[in-house]
Amino acid sequence: MNDVEARLRGSFAxxxxxxxxxxxxxxxxxxxxxxxxxxxxxxxxxxGFAHAALAFAIGDSAAGYAALSVLPExxxxxxxxxxxxLLSPAVGDRLVAExxxxxxxxxxxxxxxxxxxxGEKGRKHVATLLGTMxxxxx
Amino acid sequence: MNDVEARLRGSFAxxxxxxxxxxxxxxxxxxxxxxxxxxxxxxxxxxGFAHAALAFAIGDSAAGYAALSVLPExxxxxxxxxxxxLLSPAVGDRLVAExxxxxxxxxxxxxxxxxxxxGEKGRKHVATLLGTMxxxxx
Amino acid sequence: MNDVEARLRGSFAxxxxxxxxxxxxxxxxxxxxxxxxxxxxxxxxxxGFAHAALAFAIGDSAAGYAALSVLPExxxxxxxxxxxxLLSPAVGDRLVAExxxxxxxxxxxxxxxxxxxxGEKGRKHVATLLGTMxxxxx
Amino acid sequence: MNDVEARLRGSFAxxxxxxxxxxxxxxxxxxxxxxxxxxxxxxxxxxGFAHAALAFAIGDSAAGYAALSVLPExxxxxxxxxxxxLLSPAVGDRLVAExxxxxxxxxxxxxxxxxxxxGEKGRKHVATLLGTMxxxxx
Numbered sequence: 001m002n003d004v005e006a007r008l009r010g011s012f013a014x015x016x017x018x019x020x021x022x023x024x025x026x027x028x029x030x031x032x033x034x035x036x037x038x039x040x041x042x043x044x045x046x047x048g049f050a051h052a053a054l055a056f057a058i059g060d061s062a063a064g065y066a067a068l069s070v071l072p073e074x075x076x077x078x079x080x081x082x083x084x085x086l087l088s089p090a091v092g093d094r095l096v097a098e099x100x101x102x103x104x105x106x107x108x109x110x111x112x113x114x115x116x117x118x119g120e121k122g123r124k125h126v127a128t129l130l131g132t133m134x135x136x137x138x
Numbered sequence: 139m140n141d142v143e144a145r146l147r148g149s150f151a152x153x154x155x156x157x158x159x160x161x162x163x164x165x166x167x168x169x170x171x172x173x174x175x176x177x178x179x180x181x182x183x184x185x186g187f188a189h190a191a192l193a194f195a196i197g198d199s200a201a202g203y204a205a206l207s208v209l210p211e212x213x214x215x216x217x218x219x220x221x222x223x224l225l226s227p228a229v230g231d232r233l234v235a236e237x238x239x240x241x242x243x244x245x246x247x248x249x250x251x252x253x254x255x256x257g258e259k260g261r262k263h264v265a266t267l268l269g270t271m272x273x274x275x276x
Numbered sequence: 277m278n279d280v281e282a283r284l285r286g287s288f289a290x291x292x293x294x295x296x297x298x299x300x301x302x303x304x305x306x307x308x309x310x311x312x313x314x315x316x317x318x319x320x321x322x323x324g325f326a327h328a329a330l331a332f333a334i335g336d337s338a339a340g341y342a343a344l345s346v347l348p349e350x351x352x353x354x355x356x357x358x359x360x361x362l363l364s365p366a367v368g369d370r371l372v373a374e375x376x377x378x379x380x381x382x383x384x385x386x387x388x389x390x391x392x393x394x395g396e397k398g399r400k401h402v403a404t405l406l407g408t409m410x411x412x413x414x
Numbered sequence: 415m416n417d418v419e420a421r422l423r424g425s426f427a428x429x430x431x432x433x434x435x436x437x438x439x440x441x442x443x444x445x446x447x448x449x450x451x452x453x454x455x456x457x458x459x460x461x462g463f464a465h466a467a468l469a470f471a472i473g474d475s476a477a478g479y480a481a482l483s484v485l486p487e488x489x490x491x492x493x494x495x496x497x498x499x500l501l502s503p504a505v506g507d508r509l510v511a512e513x514x515x516x517x518x519x520x521x522x523x524x525x526x527x528x529x530x531x532x533g534e535k536g537r538k539h540v541a542t543l544l545g546t547m548x549x550x551x552x
Contacts, residue, residue: 017189020158020180042158051155052217053195060190079190080384081357081408083221083497085524085544087517102542103501107383108356108410110499110542128516128524130499130544132357132408134384218522219495219546221359223386223406225379240404241363245521246494246548248361248404266378266386268361268406270495270546272522293465296434296456318434327431328474328493333467355466359497 004030007073008065015061023058025065026096033065033099039092039117050090052127055097055115059084059129062099063111067133070104075135077109082131090126092119102130109133142168145211146203153199161196163203164234171203171237177230177255188228190265193235193253197222197267200237201249205271208242213273215247220269228264230257240268247271280306283349284341291337299334301341302372309341309375315368315393326366328403331373331391335360335405338375339387343409346380351411353385358407366402368395378406385409418444421487422479429475437472439479440510447479447513453506453531464504466541469511469529473498473543476513477525481547484518489549491523496545504540506533516544523547 008028012018018025018035021043027034035058037043045051060082067077095115102110115127146166150156156163156173159181165172173196175181183189198220205215233253240248253265284304288294294301294311297319303310311334313319321327336358343353371391378386391403422442426432432439432449435457441448449472451457459465474496481491509529516524529541 011184014182014184015189016180016182017191021191042154044152044154046149046152047214051153051195052198052220053155053159053191056194056198056220057189057191060194076185078227079224081221081223082190082194083219083359083544085219085516085546086217087524089216102499103539110501112542125517128526128544130497130542132499221406221497223378223408225386240361241401248363250404263379266388266406268359268404270361287460290460291465292456292458293467297467318430320430322425322428323490327429327471328496329431329435329467329471332470332474332496333465336466336470352461354503355500357497357499358466358470359495361495362493365492 004028004069008069017057018061021054021057028065030069031066031101033062033069034096035062036094036096038094039090050095052086055090055095055127056084058095058097059113059115059127062097063113063129063131064133066099066101067109067111070101071135077133078136080132080134082129084127084129086127088124088126090117092117094118107134142166142207146207155195156199159192159195166203168207169204169239171200171207172234173200174232174234176232177228188233190224193228193233193265194222196233196235197251197253197265200235201251201267201269202271204237204239205247205249208239209273215271216274218270218272220267222265222267224265226262226264228255230255232256245272280304280345284345293333294337297330297333304341306345307342307377309338310372311338312370312372314370315366326371328362331366331371331403332360334371334373335389335391335403338373339389339405339407340409342375342377343385343387346377347411353409354412356408356410358405360403360405362403364400364402366393368393370394383410418442418483422483431471432475435468435471442479444483445480445515447476448510449476450508450510452508453504464509466500469504469509469541470498472509472511473527473529473541476511477527477543477545478547480513480515481523481525484515485549491547492550494546494548496543498541498543500541502538502540504531506531508532521548
């Protein structure tokens, strides 16, 4: 585990929401991250699909950690704003969010994520997110 | 409990994500809804504030139910897209989301929510959401 | 004309895009602004309605000047991101954008605008915008 | 010129806003489009950069035509909502917007655009857009 990965895993472990959702940080590299969560019985909406908030939660976090990965050690980031477009019903075994940095900056980091549903029927693109992170004093 | 309220409460009860987050539908009127959730230990981000996904979850649901409340009985809605701007750290006892319809339509319903943190220090505006719902066949 | 208004009018006059669109800064007060533009022959989309870019242009500027109005003299702002939801076809004599500050901050200013079409048939809400401005060195 | 291209060029020619901005439809293929506009004296903001509304105008149109290109002949599309994140000051000779379809649908088409500034210093990514188009009766 390199420094970037250790730093991101340390922060991720403190997010109790991620544990509540069963989310795991599967990849933590410079500028790219992947977070997955099962489509479990406790995270559904009224039709039995994964709740939009699950896609948002892991998509936002994947984007935030992508931003954090390109900032100096000791930095923290917060989400200023995040937009999610929901593309398909989130059906399957689990959701996987892949975060990336679109444009790094000292004061503003533009980020994006794509969220996929994975299951027996393969992999489907279910959501895309576009947002803004800012570094804050820890 | 009138028809609109009964309909919204029936749908809300099926959302297991709402139960996981401890959220409650406090008001369900035509065009206006209110959902609250405690800032509990299991929904935090890495700095100990309520996770952005909590504000999103109740803000998106409050907006969705506001949309549902102006549609004919038997309708369902899904979120097409939702943007959240985070205004302040979500600190306090609980988050309260107030949803409203900006413009109803047969095919597209524009919606908004505001999310407030309530606690000993009073009430603070912590997030605002703007999005699009579409009616779907149940 | 007070200081805030003079400052905003000075900046507005330098925006050649506003002149190209025939836009005028009708109100420039602390935290609230209004910009209007005619629905003229040279700003239409393919169906003969005002182009979404006209609503965006005056909505974004109204929001930006609302932000500028609450910042210290000498400041400039730039748009980090802006979302527009289009509510109705923009038909009539002119569009009017009303900008406001949702939350001021030293580093981040959350802003919003509403755009109305005005004409013989009255006033109609045609767009709503939600975005983020940041102060920059002039 | 194939059918898709002819259809898109016919619609584009009716948008007087595009002519006002000096914009040209450079590419019109199925699912992908490119629109360019000069950073001319009449489309600037107060600091002398291209106005955000220029990037929005061509980015939104490029996305809309990408959506139109995948719909049946005779269809029209309108923008339901569009978000733009501005990444860098738009400086150079011209702006180029590349539009694409993220997810086509009968009722909802998710779209995106990237906008680049081109000039002596090369090509720079200045904006990214994410939005929703819906087909309408012509």
